Amino acid sequence: MILVTGGAGFIGSNFVLDWLAQDDEGVVNVDKLTYAGNLNTLRSLRDDPRHVFVRADICDRAALDSVLAQHKPRAVLHFAAESHVDRSIHGPAEFVQTNIVGTFTLLEAVRSYWGTLPPLKRDAFRFLHVSTDEVFGSLGADDPQFSEATAYAPNSPYSASKAGSDHLVRAYHHTYGLPVLTTNCSNNYGPHHFPEKLIPLMIQHALEGKALPIYGDGKNVRDWLYVKDHCSAIRIVLANGRPGETYNVGGWNEKTNIEVVDTLCALLDEMKRKASGSYREQISYVTDRPGHDRRYAIDARKLERELGWKPAETFETGMRKTVEWYLVNGEWVRDVMSGEYRKWVETNYAQRG
Ligand code: NAD
Numbered sequence: 514m515i516l517v518t519g520g521a522g523f524i525g526s527n528f529v530l531d532w533l534a535q536d537d538e539g540v541v542n543v544d545k546l547t548y549a550g551n552l553n554t555l556r557s558l559r560d561d562p563r564h565v566f567v568r569a570d571i572c573d574r575a576a577l578d579s580v581l582a583q584h585k586p587r588a589v590l591h592f593a594a595e596s597h598v599d600r601s602i603h604g605p606a607e608f609v610q611t612n613i614v615g616t617f618t619l620l621e622a623v624r625s626y627w628g629t630l631p632p633l634k635r636d637a638f639r640f641l642h643v644s645t646d647e648v649f650g651s652l653g654a655d656d657p658q659f660s661e662a663t664a665y666a667p668n669s670p671y672s673a674s675k676a677g678s679d680h681l682v683r684a685y686h687h688t689y690g691l692p693v694l695t696t697n698c699s700n701n702y703g704p705h706h707f708p709e710k711l712i713p714l715m716i717q718h719a720l721e722g723k724a725l726p727i728y729g730d731g732k733n734v735r736d737w738l739y740v741k742d743h744c745s746a747i748r749i750v751l752a753n754g755r756p757g758e759t760y761n762v763g764g765w766n767e768k769t770n771i772e773v774v775d776t777l778c779a780l781l782d783e784m785k786r787k788a789s790g791s792y793r794e795q796i797s798y799v800t801d802r803p804g805h806d807r808r809y810a811i812d813a814r815k816l817e818r819e820l821g822w823k824p825a826e827t828f829e830t831g832m833r834k835t836v837e838w839y840l841v842n843g844e845w846v847r848d849v850m851s852g853e854y855r856k857w858v859e860t861n862y863a864q865r866g
């Protein structure tokens with residue numbers, strides 16, 4: 514069995530669903546169910562014995578020890594994090610707590626569990642840490658893409674907390690020999706993306722007739738990767754990555770934010786035509802994000818060269834799939850936005866201890 518943290522969030526849930534669609538090896542899914550975690554996403558696994566859900570905080574050492582002892586995973590894949598840059602600007606404390614203290618607590622629990630394994634299982638064990646390209650800071654227009662050798666220069670409380678977690682993971686390999694792997698990925702998009710992030714927020718606002726709020730001049734660049742391609746990269750790194758190594762993951766899809774929103778508007782104009790005019794008319798420029806990184810871009814050649822990974826989707830095919838998904842899954846969006854879902858989870862889990 515493998516253990517996944519944060520498997521009720523955007524990327525973690527896509528990973529769990531993809532894994533169980535391709536593999537019979539079970540998954541124990543440890544998630545605190547913050548506002549970003551949603552069990553509805555995993556509804557199709559409700560009666561599937563291969564999926565065990567445990568509601569726990571990665572800062573809770575006793576809970577982690579107990580899950581590890583009970584399920585004896587051969588690998589831990591660590592997705593759980595506070596992930597939204599804007600939230601980290603308004604309230605950085607949660608980011609330090611989950612991303613740094615939580616990763617530290619998880620590493621300590623895993624180190625202790627790993628030490629109890631017999632030699633062959635110890636050698637085969639892996640701790641895969643899912644991180645971000647934001648730890649490298651911001652690029653100028655003509656700079657080369659981030660490689661695995663780029664120096665860390667995080668600029669937001671979110672990216673600083675992720676950088677801290679990356680350093681701890683690295684140190685646990687160097688000092689204790691824990692067989693760790695780290696992936697640093699660019700911006701993901703696709704199904705089950707929480708509608709606080711650019712792409713799902715713009716789709717939702719467009720459909721509701723609201724303004725499409727572009728920060729600053731709209732020319733900040735992100736490098737977009739369809740979430741299922743991120744999941745396939747993680748599977749390959751888990752299977753064949755070299756312990757102690759880091760792997761950059763990206764889709765070679767650099768786009769300005771205004772290009773992204775233009776693409777979304779064109780797809781919506783085609784698939785969900787308005788009575789009159791274009792969704793583009795809803796675009797509105799708003800005050801910039803403080804400290805807004807100008808450009809991210811990933812050089813993913815190491816992953817291709819060493820492990821043979823390539824993304825399956827282009828930006829065009831991935832965006833079309835994404836818009837289609839949001840058009841037929843309005844109920845999922847309404848559930849995560851309404852607050853009703855959170856109340857239900859509180860009610861359901863409070864009585865289970
Ligand atoms: P998300 O915010 O959608 O989901 C995070 C999940 O972690 C949620 O289910 C939440 O309930 C859970 N969680 C939060 N705090 C927890 C805690 N203390 N204990 C246990 N569970 C907790 O995030 P995401 O976009 O799916 O990102 C997943 C990982 O991938 C993160 O580590 C993020 O830094 C990284 N990443 C994200 C992107 C992206 O574009 N979204 C790109 C590169 C890397």
Ligand code: DAU
Nearest residue numbers: 596597598645646647699700709710711726727728733770
């Ligand atoms: O690069 C990887 C990172 O990508 C991940 O590590 C983060 O977890 C993930 O949230 C994402 O961070 P960004 O800050 O790049 O994503 P976000 O969707 O918040 O914003 C994308 C760009 O769009 C960014 O330049 C800010 C801009 N933006 C965002 C929102 C929410 C807007 O212009 N308007 C908006 O309303």
